[in-house]
Amino acid sequence: MPGTVRSALTLERPGARMGADRVALLAAVGRTGSISAAAREVGLSYKAAWDGVHAMNNLFASPLVTAAPGGRAGGGATLTPAGEKVIAAYTAIREGLERVIDTLEAQIDLDPGDILWSLMMKTSARNTYRAIVTSVTESAVSAEVAMDIGGGQSLVSVITGRSAADMGLVPGVEVFALVKSSFVILAKGAEIGPLSVRNRLVGTVTSRTDGAVNSEVVLDLGQGKTLAATITRESAEALALGSGDTATALVKSSHVILALP
Numbered sequence: 001m002p003g004t005v006r007s008a009l010t011l012e013r014p015g016a017r018m019g020a021d022r023v024a025l026l027a028a029v030g031r032t033g034s035i036s037a038a039a040r041e042v043g044l045s046y047k048a049a050w051d052g053v054h055a056m057n058n059l060f061a062s063p064l065v066t067a068a069p070g071g072r073a074g075g076g077a078t079l080t081p082a083g084e085k086v087i088a089a090y091t092a093i094r095e096g097l098e099r100v101i102d103t104l105e106a107q108i109d110l111d112p113g114d115i116l117w118s119l120m121m122k123t124s125a126r127n128t129y130r131a132i133v134t135s136v137t138e139s140a141v142s143a144e145v146a147m148d149i150g151g152g153q154s155l156v157s158v159i160t161g162r163s164a165a166d167m168g169l170v171p172g173v174e175v176f177a178l179v180k181s182s183f184v185i186l187a188k189g190a191e192i193g194p195l196s197v198r199n200r201l202v203g204t205v206t207s208r209t210d211g212a213v214n215s216e217v218v219l220d221l222g223q224g225k226t227l228a229a230t231i232t233r234e235s236a237e238a239l240a241l242g243s244g245d246t247a248t249a250l251v252k253s254s255h256v257i258l259a260l261p
Contacts, residue, residue, distance in 0.1 A: 018056070018059075018086070018090060020094075021042070021052075022052055022055075022056055023086070023087055023090045023091075024042050025038055025039075025042050025044065025049060025052050025053070026056070026064060026065070026079060026083050026086065026087055027087055028041040028042050029053070029065055029067075029077050029078075029079055029083075030079035030083070030084070030087075032077075033076060033077055033078065034076065034077055035049050035050055035053060035065075035067055035077045036049070038077070047207075047209065050207070051228075053065050053067060053077075054218065054226040054228075055128070056086075057224035057225065057226065058127070058128060058129050058130070058224075058225055058226060059128060059129075059130055060082060060086070060130060061082075061130060061150065062080065062082045062223075062224070063080055063082065063083075063223065063224025064079070064080055064082050064083035064086055064224075065077055065078065065079060065080065065083055065224075066078050066080060066224070125178035125179060125180050125257065126179075126180060126181035126228045126230070127178065127179040127180070127181060127184075127227050127228055128176055128177070128178050128179075129149040129150075129155070129176065129177045129178075129179075129225070130149070130150070130174065130176060131147035131148060131149045131150075131155065131174070131175050131176065131177045132147060132148045132172065132173070132174055132175075133145055133146070133147055133169055133170065133171055133172065133173045133174075133175060134146045134147060134148050134154070134171055135171055136164060136169050136170060136171065138161055138164065139161065140161070141160065141161060142158050142159065142160055142161055143158070143159055143160070143161045143163070143164035143169070144156060144157075144158050144253070145157045145158075145159065145164065145169055145175075145258065147175065147177055149177060149225065150223055150224075150225055151221045151222035151223035151224070151225040152222055152223070153201050153221050153222070153225060154199075155177050155179075155199050155201075155251070155256055156198045156199055156253045156256070157177065157253055157254075157256035157257070157258050158198075158253040158254050158256075159258060163258075167258065167260055169258075174261055175258050175259065175260060175261070176258070176259045176260070176261065177256055177257070177258060178256070178257040178258075178259060179227075179251055179255060179256055179257070180255070181216065181228045181229055181230040182230045183251060183252070183255040184227065184228075184229035184230070184231075184249050184250070184251055185197065185229075185231075185249070185250040185251070186217060186229050186231055186235075186239065186241070186247050186248070186249060186250070187239075187247065187248045187250060188239045188240070188241060188245065188246070188247055188248075189246055189247070189248065190202045190246050190248055192248050192250070195250065197250040197251065197252055198251075198252065198253040199249075199250065199251040199252070199253060199256065200248050200249070200250055201219070201221055201227055201248065201249040201251070202221075202246065202247075202248050202249075203219030203220050203221040203222070203226075203227060203246075203247060203248075203249065204219060204220045204244065204245070204246055204247075205217060205218070205219060205220075205241050205242060205243055205244060205245045205246075205247055206218050206219065206220045206226070206243060207243065208236060208241055208242060208243070210233050210236065211233065212233070213232065213233060214230050214231065214232055214233055215230070215231055215232070215233045215235075215236035215237075216228055216229070216230050217229045217231065217236060217241055217247070219247055219249060227249050229249055
């Protein structure tokens, strides 16, 4: 049924996901002006709603939501013009897809949901950034790809020369840069001594969630960009990282995965 397909259908590119759940969260933020109120409206936990907002802000050139954490009691949140455009675009695409699905059902003896589902791709990487390639330095075996991820931050990825050629990577090409949260090393403060790690992203701690073994630390990188790091709880306690602290995220260039839109 078209309704069933619509609820499962997600517009995806490698590393990028915008589905009905996130669009509903955006719309709820616009109506309520609060992350916590929007979370309650769409049936998400406060943390899940914030994670969704962070992920969406990272995936677009400009933030979809501007918000100030206010705890479960609620902080102010505003849908940006970019956020409003995303909702309108998603609605238009969804309505167009419904018409396509209706046509498919009439023409083929297959469940269109199976066809559409096979086109989707998902990634487990916690940090995904829309980036613009600024330079590509090639060697006999590998290629070093430098990218601007916005917010005054940059990333460098080292991949095989064959991969760079197959992807057609040159300055100006848009890519998605993926970094697993477990690949991120954290250091307190902004001034770090000489290290072999190529990528250094300086940000402000916005949250720290402790588990029995690991802790998740989220950094605000500026202009709506965030980074999540999963480190041991013992390390988080030794660093004494807390909200408002400055920290540097260290990521090896070989740990930055690239994907094309």
